[in-house]
Amino acid sequence: MKNILLFALVYSILFFSCKKKENKESSKVRIKNNYSISLERIDSITFDYIGNPTIHDLDPKNRMAIFMEHKESSQIINITSFDGQLISSLSKWGDQPDNYGKLLASLKIINKNSFYALGTRGLLKFNFDGTLISSVHISEIPLLGFSNIGMGDGMEELNSGFTIENRESTPKLKSGKEYYSNIKPLLLVLPNKNEIVGILKIPDSSIFLKGKWFFNNAWDPAYTVIKDQIVIAFGLEPKLYCFSSNELYSLIKEFPLNLPDYQYFKGLDEFSSDVRFFGQARTSGKILNVKKFNDFFIISYFPGFNASDMEESFINKSPEASIEFWSKMKEKYPSRIAILDSTGNVINDFVPEGLEPSSMLLRDGQLWMMEKPDEEVERDYYRLFRVGLKVENI
Structure with a gap:
């Protein structure tokens, strides 16, 4: 009788232990x-x-943000402090002599006085008052099918340059493997070399x-x-x-x-x-x-x-x-x-x-x-x- 009770007790412990473990596994x-x-x-x-603003970049150190209102007939750039004060409002689109052309990436804040704009006319550096500080002509800028612009899709610093997503339209090849193996998923903008190069390859x-x-x-x-x-x-x-x-x-x-x-x-x-x-x-x-x-x-x-x-x-x-x-x-x-x-x-x-x-x-x-x-x-x-x-x- 004692053996039967002992067996039942051990079985109960094992059963509930396993059940508890099973429930824990199911929520893994x-x-x-x-x-x-x-x-x-x-x-x-x-x-x-x-x-309907599009947020381009933030600078927590200098407590400011840059955003745009993308409209069919205008693209107004606004720089605002974290206190909600408008620092500057300007346009570098359309008929402006120092316009960026088609914007290829989100605007990027450099410091408390300036920002970058990467477009089909190169990498342009502006003061917050709209004055063009420098312009780097980029040779052979790829024709991107479209560009994701907005918070979460900005330029990232890498190896003395900036990375952006490569959405270049490329001709179809004979096979899917051949086509995708030739894709360079990121573009690296190198201002010191006046060029954009494709980097990385999709792994085998x-x-x-x-x-x-x-x-x-x-x-x-x-x-x-x-x-x-x-x-x-x-x-x-x-x-x-x-x-x-x-x-x-x-x-x-x-x-x-x-x-x-x-x-x-x-x-x-x-x-x-x-x-x-x-x-x-x-x-x-x-x-x-x-x-x-x-x-x-x-x-x-x-x-x-x-x-x-x-x-x-x-x-x-x-x-x-x-x-x-x-x-x-x-x-x-x-x-x-x-x-x-x-x-x-x-x-x-x-x-x-x-x-x-x-x-x-x-x-x-x-x-x-x-x-x-x-x-x-x-x-x-x-x-x-x-x-x-x-x-x-x-």
């Missing part, structure tokens, strides 16, 4: 290492402004070098430059690559991004002009922004549609039904934030409340994000938040 995607981590708001800046282990074809710019890079590395993700591929930041740009390591419910296009054997091929650009998951902060990787991403919603997106609808459908999809699939440890384990994954995930910007060791706009009410201000990582023991 969300929480690991007996602690949770999330974003917390540390500070905020409010700017009085009516309109990437999904893009398996012989498949993808919609245009499916590989668009999201990256960050840290002391000795370039950390980068290639568009829809859920993987992080770490390259050396020296001039060899050798691949150091790579690891998959195990993002929950991430749905992405796996490519086709043949290049296609069918809407179901190019339309994947709107429905496929995509990595939007990558930052490394306090030894953690912070990833902003669009999760992508599930199979049924993707199929529904290609069905012809009335204008009203189409608006209703895409409105529902926007609500169903908001962009998310994933926080990973240094080995790539996902510690937390969430939708940041009231913040725009893709807007993450690192300046002077501080992480800043833009407040998500209210789509129902036009505000007469916009806000930026300095955020930190909040770690709590479980």
